[in-house]
Amino acid sequence: MKNKITRLAWKYLAVLSLALTSCFARADYLPNNFWPNSSFESGDNLDAADGSGTPTGWTRTGGDPTICQVLNSNSVSPTHSLAVVDNSFDYGEWDSTNLSLAGHANPGDSVVVQWYELYSISSGEMRVTVDFFDANTNLVGETHSVVTGDSSGWTGDISTSTFTKTNETLVIPEGATQMHVALVSGGSGGTQGIMLIDDLSVALQATPQLLSGNFWPNPSFEAGANLDSSNGTPTGWNRGGSDGSIDQITTNNYVSSSHALEVVDNDPNNYGSWYSDQISLAGLANPGDALNLQWFELYSVTNGEMRVTFSFYDSGGNDVSDISYTATGNSAGWQGVVAGSGFTRRNEQVIVPPNATKLLVQLVSAGPVSTTGIMLIDDLSIATPPMPALLTNNFWPNPTFESGQNLDQTNGVPTGWVAAGDDLSICQVTTNAYSSSTHALAVIDDNDNGYAEWDADFVLGTNAGPGDTLNIQWSELYSITNGPMRVSVLFFDAQTNQLSETDANSTGNSSGWSGQITGSTLSLRNEQVMIPHGAAILRISLVSGGSESATGVYVIDDLSVARAAYPATVLSYNFFPNPTFENGVQLDNPTVAIPTGGWQRGGTAGIDQVLTNNSVSPSHALALVDNDIANYGEWYMTINTAGYISDNDAIDIQWYQIYSVTNGNMRLSFAFLDSGGNTLAAQDFNTDSSTNSPGWTGDLASSPFQRQFQRLAVPAGTAQIRVNFASGGASTVTGVMLIDDLSIRLSLPQITGIVPQAGGYNVIWNSMASKMYSVLFSSALGTGANWSVIATNLPGTGLSTSNLDLATPGNQGFYQVIQQ
Numbered sequence: 001m002k003n004k005i006t007r008l009a010w011k012y013l014a015v016l017s018l019a020l021t022s023c024f025a026r027a028d029y030l031p032n033n034f035w036p037n038s039s040f041e042s043g044d045n046l047d048a049a050d051g052s053g054t055p056t057g058w059t060r061t062g063g064d065p066t067i068c069q070v071l072n073s074n075s076v077s078p079t080h081s082l083a084v085v086d087n088s089f090d091y092g093e094w095d096s097t098n099l100s101l102a103g104h105a106n107p108g109d110s111v112v113v114q115w116y117e118l119y120s121i122s123s124g125e126m127r128v129t130v131d132f133f134d135a136n137t138n139l140v141g142e143t144h145s146v147v148t149g150d151s152s153g154w155t156g157d158i159s160t161s162t163f164t165k166t167n168e169t170l171v172i173p174e175g176a177t178q179m180h181v182a183l184v185s186g187g188s189g190g191t192q193g194i195m196l197i198d199d200l201s202v203a204l205q206a207t208p209q210l211l212s213g214n215f216w217p218n219p220s221f222e223a224g225a226n227l228d229s230s231n232g233t234p235t236g237w238n239r240g241g242s243d244g245s246i247d248q249i250t251t252n253n254y255v256s257s258s259h260a261l262e263v264v265d266n267d268p269n270n271y272g273s274w275y276s277d278q279i280s281l282a283g284l285a286n287p288g289d290a291l292n293l294q295w296f297e298l299y300s301v302t303n304g305e306m307r308v309t310f311s312f313y314d315s316g317g318n319d320v321s322d323i324s325y326t327a328t329g330n331s332a333g334w335q336g337v338v339a340g341s342g343f344t345r346r347n348e349q350v351i352v353p354p355n356a357t358k359l360l361v362q363l364v365s366a367g368p369v370s371t372t373g374i375m376l377i378d379d380l381s382i383a384t385p386p387m388p389a390l391l392t393n394n395f396w397p398n399p400t401f402e403s404g405q406n407l408d409q410t411n412g413v414p415t416g417w418v419a420a421g422d423d424l425s426i427c428q429v430t431t432n433a434y435s436s437s438t439h440a441l442a443v444i445d446d447n448d449n450g451y452a453e454w455d456a457d458f459v460l461g462t463n464a465g466p467g468d469t470l471n472i473q474w475s476e477l478y479s480i481t482n483g484p485m486r487v488s489v490l491f492f493d494a495q496t497n498q499l500s501e502t503d504a505n506s507t508g509n510s511s512g513w514s515g516q517i518t519g520s521t522l523s524l525r526n527e528q529v530m531i532p533h534g535a536a537i538l539r540i541s542l543v544s545g546g547s548e549s550a551t552g553v554y555v556i557d558d559l560s561v562a563r564a565a566y567p568a569t570v571l572s573y574n575f576f577p578n579p580t581f582e583n584g585v586q587l588d589n590p591t592v593a594i595p596t597g598g599w600q601r602g603g604t605a606g607i608d609q610v611l612t613n614n615s616v617s618p619s620h621a622l623a624l625v626d627n628d629i630a631n632y633g634e635w636y637m638t639i640n641t642a643g644y645i646s647d648n649d650a651i652d653i654q655w656y657q658i659y660s661v662t663n664g665n666m667r668l669s670f671a672f673l674d675s676g677g678n679t680l681a682a683q684d685f686n687t688d689s690s691t692n693s694p695g696w697t698g699d700l701a702s703s704p705f706q707r708q709f710q711r712l713a714v715p716a717g718t719a720q721i722r723v724n725f726a727s728g729g730a731s732t733v734t735g736v737m738l739i740d741d742l743s744i745r746l747s748l749p750q751i752t753g754i755v756p757q758a759g760g761y762n763v764i765w766n767s768m769a770s771k772m773y774s775v776l777f778s779s780a781l782g783t784g785a786n787w788s789v790i791a792t793n794l795p796g797t798g799l800s801t802s803n804l805d806l807a808t809p810g811n812q813g814f815y816q817v818i819q820q
Helices: 004-024
Strands: 058-062 066-071 081-086 090-095 110-133 139-150 163-170 178-184 192-204 238-243 247-250 260-265 272-276 290-313 318-329 344-351 358-363 374-384 418-421 427-430 442-446 451-461 469-492 498-509 521-530 536-542 552-565 600-603 610-611 621-624 635-641 650-662 667-673 679-686 708-714 720-726 733-744 753-756 758-764 774-778 788-795 801-807 814-819
Touching: 004 110, 058 066, 058 163, 066 090, 081 090, 081 110, 081 178, 081 247, 178 192, 247 272, 260 290, 260 358, 318 344, 358 374, 427 451, 427 720, 442 451, 442 469, 442 536, 469 635, 498 521, 521 679, 552 733, 600 610, 610 635, 621 635, 621 720, 650 667, 667 708, 679 708, 753 814, 788 801
Parallel strands: none
Antiparallel strands: 058 090, 066 081, 081 192, 090 178, 110 139, 110 163, 110 178, 110 192, 238 272, 247 260, 260 374, 272 358, 290 318, 290 344, 290 358, 290 374, 418 451, 427 442, 442 552, 451 536, 469 498, 469 521, 469 536, 469 552, 600 635, 610 621, 621 733, 635 720, 650 708, 650 733, 667 679, 667 720, 753 758, 758 801, 774 788, 774 814
């Protein structure tokens, strides 16, 4: 009889335990919630009868702080809820501590804010407000969720009423680094009533977050059988290990949609393993190719490790390589239980091994069999890296910004780059837009009183030297007000003295801007610069301000630098950008093509063209095709001369031309401008009036180009050179003219004549008024030459200088002129 009573007592206790357990409502948070103290169960004096307790992370404000209360008369989960109880003609407000978004979300991301609410408002309105602040606590975004009257579950009594689930989807504004939530009793002081909230949670919007170009099937585990049960099976996956019950599917937490793959191992004597079907790599990747891997993981592991393993097999089914990524302890987002914990993104890269033809992925619960714990993965994606838009022979390091520290956070630092300026928070790394891989460099500036810049220095060494032209290319995305912002190219000598600076400015919106960083696309940009004499160090900067008042966002990726390889038809030491007209936009479309370097169209549309039916080098030439006797066309551009030429220097100009004109002439013109844009001097080089270039065949495609070489003196005060290529001296001119391989350099001292004079020879050379020269003579050339100085410290007398040599009459030999 005693035993029977004992059994009955245990049965009664079991029923009682079940009943008590069911009394406690289950917390309902968003998967991957990162809002702290969501259920208001952590804090001080929370059971105070007068509601004066304070949840951790919240403070009272308003005209009457006693309106702000903590109640235990009704809640969603466990026992407390946040409330405003307003019977006065004042107002109260609960304010959360500002939450840093670092590690949780970035500007441009969409977040879901969810809470449960219960209210009865007799007059006025109450609200839940979500605010976003920048690093200086300036408000950059605000959303109010306003309520009036009674909530749908209101019964007339707090304790018997039911909560209603509410959510808002918000885009984190540019510049936001902190988030704040408030529960407010009043739109006006006359508001009266009560409002409760509970289970406040915040998470990134649950949309698949996959690598661009993903080829892995069923990446979010949303296809399969019986997926809402833990023993369901996602399509393409199989259970393995010594205990298949360890291998589960869960709806308790996930990154996107509603399911995640997991191993739940409470057995130190067994292990579980999810393994995928083998996926053929044919047409996707070959041995030696890189594969980008990405997944989101959440884990709490004891007594060993769990792992995600990528296994490659050959065509015979043999395992040729296994690469494992292990997990021990707790992941960064672990909150003690699966529900409400946050996933962490993981990015890796592997090289497809020799002979590999298939790929298999595993989620395994055991390093040693004794491992216990839990591990979830979701949004598993695999893709070949997009081909970065890099210049051939690029020598700029870390061009895709994929090497560095803490790169998945806005405060990350790419290798080789440093932040400078008076507000370093402007300098960021973004994963919301890029042209290759997963990261891009950004300046995000909402501070109109400050600025910042990213700087990177590179020692040129053997990659390029003074006189070389550099092609510089990057992908960019921007939205800028009060600009400009800019990419700057600077050169320094070995002692770090600055020699030159070239700014590529941007303002307004780039062509791919869609209103926010996420979803916008980057556009390719090319610039050319010449390395000045004495340069040893190249610096590239991404700068948030032309002036400190500039605000907005500027993102760059795939930054590459290469020495320009020009044909012999381009002058050595050329500093004119894009001399062969081979860089630009839509170059094979004659009437819309735009060569890089700053070229713009003027005059009547359709006359200014880029042609491909004849050229000097490689395939494009700048053209004027004018069939309109009443109008004219013009190409024009301006280049800055700082670092290239100085007052009283001279420039050599070379180009190749073809023309056939009537009713006048066409021309190529050069003007020297001061810093205010005023013309100091100008020179037109006109075609022969109403005729054809030498060798004209009557057909543009078969006619030869004519070389032109000219020299111009640089007037004092010159800051820019303007180039005009125009079809009209008079607007009545018609015909066609092409130019190609247009190059400009600081003039070189070439000997142009040796003229016999009484008692000697007059040596004549191209010169500059700003330089001094020496004349030397040798009776032989080569390694054994003995050069004697005929004259030295000779000042240049303009574009041409001469010296009469009376010291070596009758001697046979050679002259050379040296610019001192």
